[in-house]
Amino acid sequence: MQFQPLLEDIIATLRPELGRAGEVASYIPALARVPAERLGIALRTCDGEEAHAGDSTTPFSIQSISKLFTLTLAMREQGEALWERIGREPSGNPFNSLVQLEAEMGKPRNPFINAGALAVADRLVSRFDAKAQILAFVSSLCGEAVQFDEEVAASEAATGYRNAALANFMKSFGRIDNDVASVLDCYFHQCALRMNCLQLARAAGYLCRDGAHPLTGAPILTERQARRVNALMLTCGTYDAAGEFAYRIGLPCKSGVGGGIVAVVPDRLSLCVWSPALEPSGNSLLGIKALELFAAKTGLSIF
Numbered sequence: 001m002q003f004q005p006l007l008e009d010i011i012a013t014l015r016p017e018l019g020r021a022g023e024v025a026s027y028i029p030a031l032a033r034v035p036a037e038r039l040g041i042a043l044r045t046c047d048g049e050e051a052h053a054g055d056s057t058t059p060f061s062i063q064s065i066s067k068l069f070t071l072t073l074a075m076r077e078q079g080e081a082l083w084e085r086i087g088r089e090p091s092g093n094p095f096n097s098l099v100q101l102e103a104e105m106g107k108p109r110n111p112f113i114n115a116g117a118l119a120v121a122d123r124l125v126s127r128f129d130a131k132a133q134i135l136a137f138v139s140s141l142c143g144e145a146v147q148f149d150e151e152v153a154a155s156e157a158a159t160g161y162r163n164a165a166l167a168n169f170m171k172s173f174g175r176i177d178n179d180v181a182s183v184l185d186c187y188f189h190q191c192a193l194r195m196n197c198l199q200l201a202r203a204a205g206y207l208c209r210d211g212a213h214p215l216t217g218a219p220i221l222t223e224r225q226a227r228r229v230n231a232l233m234l235t236c237g238t239y240d241a242a243g244e245f246a247y248r249i250g251l252p253c254k255s256g257v258g259g260g261i262v263a264v265v266p267d268r269l270s271l272c273v274w275s276p277a278l279e280p281s282g283n284s285l286l287g288i289k290a291l292e293l294f295a296a297k298t299g300l301s302i303f
């Protein structure tokens, strides 16, 4: 398949829609300043072929896409024990919702909502210098040094009242071991990783290769674990829009409020789209359309 002209065609088709609809996330002040009129797409196949178009090398804040990488680190470290603290069911609620946590005694529904990612961050903070580990891991996956955007991390820390509430609430149920401040610091930094579409398409490559490192082939996860991360992405990776994503796109996806979405075609390729204007559930509006076009034009889907 000729991926480069296909990606260029998707960008050309959607470019006229830039700036027309959706809202850039404004609840994190540093994100509100990102221009909405950006659109990039990149992919990397299992054989190492790459294609990219539009704003595919412009760095952005990966936000909740980071939940993929921290979950992977925690699965590597903890194996099945991780699931004593975190569930595996879609929440059907916004990513930062508090409502289920009380009824479910502080056990988050899944690792991709904020509460779940905070519980994962707690596991990582217990084990090692979590921020350094995350940077080293993600840099290794994409083969380039990635950095935290300290301005975004500070901006989240200054306004992250809901995340602080979620972490404190879980702590009150005895489900967070470390002090809340260090768990939040880890979480705000992982969300503030700055990467571009091409780096993310590379970094997510282990998910289309049965857990093998995208560049070296070394095992990152077992085949079974990789399959399970894909299952969680499909059911929980795009919050309360997961059903709509499965219906329209049919691929495991993980989104972030920075406007990025990573998608996986198992045994074929990993891809990333980016456009900062979001629909109401916090997923990139044109990112969804780009993935929908990609799935329609290639016929690639898990169904």
Ligand SMILES: NC(=O)CC[C@H](N)C(=O)O
Residues within 6 Å of the ligand: 062, 063, 064, 065, 095, 096, 114, 156, 163, 191, 255, 256, 257, 258, 282
């Ligand atoms: N969905 C997201 O990308 C949310 C991440 C964001 N940092 C938050 O905690 O609200």
